[in-house]
Amino acid sequence: MEPRVGLFVxxxxxxxxxxxxxxxxxxxxxxxCSVEVVEGQTCCGQPAxxxxxxxxxxxxVLATVRAFRGCDYVVAPSGSCAAMLKLHxxxxxxxxxxxxxEVRAFAGRVHELxxxxxxxxxxxxxxxxxxxxxxxxDACSGLxxxxxxxxxxxxxxxxxxxxxxxxxxxxxxxxxGGLFSVKYPEISNAMVEKKAAAISRAGPxxxxxxxxxxxxxxxxxxxxxxxxxTCRHVAEVLAGELSDPPIAYPxxx
Amino acid sequence: MTPGTRDFKENSRVALxxxxxxxxxxxxxxxxxAQRAAAKARLPEFEALTAEARxxxxxxxxxxxxxxxxxxxxxxxxxxxxxxxxxxxxARDTILSLCRAEGARLVAKGKSMVSEEIGLNxxxxxxxxxxxxxxxxxxxxxIRGEAPSHIIAPAIHLSRDQVEADFRRHHTHLTADRxxxxxxxxxxxxxxxxxxxxxxxxxxxxxxxxxxxxxxxAVIVTNEGxxxxxxxxxxxxxxxxxxxxxxxxLEDAALLLRVLARSAxxxxxxxxxxxxxxxRRVGDPDGPSACHVVxxxxxxxxxxxxxxxxxxxxxxxxxxxxxxxxYNAIGxxxxxxxxxxxxxxxxxxxxxxxxxxSDLPNASSLCGRCEEVCPVKIPLPSLMRHWREAxxxxxxxxxxxxxxxxAWTYAAKRPRLYHALxxxxxxxxxxxxxxxxxxxxxPLGRGWTRTRDFPAPQGRTFxxxxxxxxxxxxx
Numbered sequence: 179m180e181p182r183v184g185l186f187v188x189x190x191x192x193x194x195x196x197x198x199x200x201x202x203x204x205x206x207x208x209x210x211c212s213v214e215v216v217e218g219q220t221c222c223g224q225p226a227x228x229x230x231x232x233x234x235x236x237x238x239v240l241a242t243v244r245a246f247r248g249c250d251y252v253v254a255p256s257g258s259c260a261a262m263l264k265l266h267x268x269x270x271x272x273x274x275x276x277x278x279x280e281v282r283a284f285a286g287r288v289h290e291l292x293x294x295x296x297x298x299x300x301x302x303x304x305x306x307x308x309x310x311x312x313x314x315x316d317a318c319s320g321l322x323x324x325x326x327x328x329x330x331x332x333x334x335x336x337x338x339x340x341x342x343x344x345x346x347x348x349x350x351x352x353x354x355g356g357l358f359s360v361k362y363p364e365i366s367n368a369m370v371e372k373k374a375a376a377i378s379r380a381g382p383x384x385x386x387x388x389x390x391x392x393x394x395x396x397x398x399x400x401x402x403x404x405x406x407x408t409c410r411h412v413a414e415v416l417a418g419e420l421s422d423p424p425i426a427y428p429x430x431x
Numbered sequence: 432m433t434p435g436t437r438d439f440k441e442n443s444r445v446a447l448x449x450x451x452x453x454x455x456x457x458x459x460x461x462x463x464x465a466q467r468a469a470a471k472a473r474l475p476e477f478e479a480l481t482a483e484a485r486x487x488x489x490x491x492x493x494x495x496x497x498x499x500x501x502x503x504x505x506x507x508x509x510x511x512x513x514x515x516x517x518x519x520x521x522a523r524d525t526i527l528s529l530c531r532a533e534g535a536r537l538v539a540k541g542k543s544m545v546s547e548e549i550g551l552n553x554x555x556x557x558x559x560x561x562x563x564x565x566x567x568x569x570x571x572x573x574i575r576g577e578a579p580s581h582i583i584a585p586a587i588h589l590s591r592d593q594v595e596a597d598f599r600r601h602h603t604h605l606t607a608d609r610x611x612x613x614x615x616x617x618x619x620x621x622x623x624x625x626x627x628x629x630x631x632x633x634x635x636x637x638x639x640x641x642x643x644x645x646x647x648x649a650v651i652v653t654n655e656g657x658x659x660x661x662x663x664x665x666x667x668x669x670x671x672x673x674x675x676x677x678x679x680x681l682e683d684a685a686l687l688l689r690v691l692a693r694s695a696x697x698x699x700x701x702x703x704x705x706x707x708x709x710x711r712r713v714g715d716p717d718g719p720s721a722c723h724v725v726x727x728x729x730x731x732x733x734x735x736x737x738x739x740x741x742x743x744x745x746x747x748x749x750x751x752x753x754x755x756x757x758y759n760a761i762g763x764x765x766x767x768x769x770x771x772x773x774x775x776x777x778x779x780x781x782x783x784x785x786x787x788x789s790d791l792p793n794a795s796s797l798c799g800r801c802e803e804v805c806p807v808k809i810p811l812p813s814l815m816r817h818w819r820e821a822x823x824x825x826x827x828x829x830x831x832x833x834x835x836x837x838a839w840t841y842a843a844k845r846p847r848l849y850h851a852l853x854x855x856x857x858x859x860x861x862x863x864x865x866x867x868x869x870x871x872x873x874p875l876g877r878g879w880t881r882t883r884d885f886p887a888p889q890g891r892t893f894x895x896x897x898x899x900x901x902x903x904x905x906x
Binding site (some may be wrong): 199319322323350351355367368370372394398401402425429 | 440460794796798799802818819820822823824832839842844849853856857865866867868869871879881883884885886888889891894895896897
């Protein structure tokens with residue numbers, strides 16, 4: 179019997195770029211699992227949690243955990259949402275109660291997509307192929323909270339034709355930070371300016387990342403600056419789901 | 432220029448437009464950040480030492496009353512007079528009365544952040560006591576009438592040219608042909624001026640990096656030796672230190688000094704590390720004839736039993752600021768508080784109230800770099816989030832932001848409504864943005880779209896497409 183994976187779609191993939199969700203499904207299925215998309219999910223709750231609305235965040239936590247009952251794993255194509263589900267959910271519902279126990283068990287089943295494929299499913303080969311020079315952007319939560327750095331690079335190493343280049347100051351935040359980018363847009367812009375410059379110096383054809391928030395920010399900055407570097411979610415390249423245009427580009431190009 | 436924490440947004444705009452400040456801050460990654468990384472790489476046990484450092488600080492905080500009493504007892508035994516100050520004003524008054532008792536007209540001052548916190552210089556100057564900062568960076572900001580913009584590099588925002596101009600304006604003895612275009616010449620000029628102040632000062636005031644309960648000593652680290660000259664040459668030495676500076680033993684202090692120097696400047700050890708224990712004894716060649724330690728609470732004891740206790744582990748290395756992308760973008764003055772950067776974002780609300788400072792813990796992408804480099808592992812992002820919770824509870828969030836957040840959470844708790852709204856947003860925004868693939872202007876995201884495009888949705892939500900796929904509709 180194949181393990182049942184609940185896909186945590188993430189609100190940004192759901193709204194902005196469903197193709198990332200289908201790429202994730204393809205990869206999870208290729209790793210020998212069945213995928214379920216539960217309708218009871220909305221968002222991981224970070225906008226409330228990081229704005230200080232702990233009570234609303236707790237309600238979202240409990241609803242999300244209940245929605246994924248019955249899944250062997252919960253996988254998210256985002257380090258940020260996965261870190262929220264895995265590390266912050268148990269902090270929000272702490273203690274010795276029944277809810278806390280269920281949340282802890284839930285958190286134990288949560289994985290970020292590339293980490294799930296490499297560390298849980300021992301995947302070494304992926305369906306995707308792309309002849310390009312690519313750079314990978316480590317998103318903060320994935321890198322520092324979940325310690326994900328080698329997993330996406332290992333998988334990208336098996337993509338036929340792909341060459342990986344590294345950028346300077348790769349550990350620096352791109353300036354997205356969820357609502358931070360809306361509440362403090364000038365500071366956020368100063369951060370993404372530096373990030374875009376570092377990416378340009380590394381000289382890739384394409385920038386990949388595991389988080390659509392960072393990618394929307396970086397792609398928006400590169401495009402506004404007239405850069406030829408395009409951006410995609412790492413799952414799209416790994417799965418070979420490249421029929422949609424790059425992030426922030428129209429159908430025709 | 433003393434911008435306040437309430438003006439954070441405007442301050443940060445001014446800072447971002449300051450090209451000179453940008454050049455100065457651009458030196459951080461290749462400077463203090465790279466130096467710390469190199470020092471860490473040279474010491475394989477660095478991470479293990481930081482875990483020990485955290486434990487020492489935690490243990491001390493758990494028994495703070497005990498160690499403070501032990502310090503006071505031992506220091507008194509060594510001839511030091513201990514003064515307790517609950518508030519900033521008590522601390523200021525205590526120090527002023529000590530200066531008055533000495534008939535002091537000139538104070539030589541070592542670098543001390545807690546003295547900034549209690550507004551000491553202005554208080555002494557108002558009472559007719561001249562105060563001269565003797566740390567070069569502090570001296571530079573003092574003659575400019577500024578506050579330090581960094582806890583260990585107070586003048587990091589200044590360029591060499593600005594320093595030369597300030598010296599020519601302020602040091603009226605300088606002749607036009609005196610060359611000041613090399614850093615060494617600037618240092619020589621400052622040294623000449625400060626040397627006279629050290630010799631003429633009636634009282635020396637310094638901070639302390641640590642207070643050692645075992646020995647009753649105050650520890651001061653400097654790279655300029657000014658702490659030693661401030662504490663040893665004047666007749667009276669006053670140490671002002673906040674109460675969490677105490678550590679149990681000499682050995683504990685030694686371990687903390689190892690992680691402090693590496694985290695702050697990438698040094699193995701700071702150039703001058705002095706253990707000052709009481710006044711001059713019979714037969715000592717030098718030292719002050721009287722020694723005082725003023726231990727300042729100023730709101731810290733209230734943090735001990737709170738969710739913010741961990742911030743008291745801080746040993747003031749500045750690594751969190753050096754690695755913070757927000758600090759790197761706007762510098763220290765924009766925060767408008769004594770302490771800037773991540774540590775300031777957590778400490779300032781405790782000192783001046785969250786109502787005065789709610790921008791500080793909010794203006795962070797919570798990227799986590801500060802916690803990662805902190806030598807005592809303070810969970811700074813979590814503590815910033817706790818301040819956001821306090822601001823949310825007390826209604827310090829703007830009305831528009833609160834309403835939008837409330838509307839969003841209302842939907843996020845109701846999946847059917849949420850999915851319907853998401854479908855609507857994806858369809859309308861998708862239709863509006865499909866031609867370009869991105870928006871160059873969005874009504875609710877003008878701040879974003881002023882400088883960046885915002886990607887247009889693909890038109891339908893994943894949930895929608897998934898449901899169709901389940902029904903066998905091809906994509």
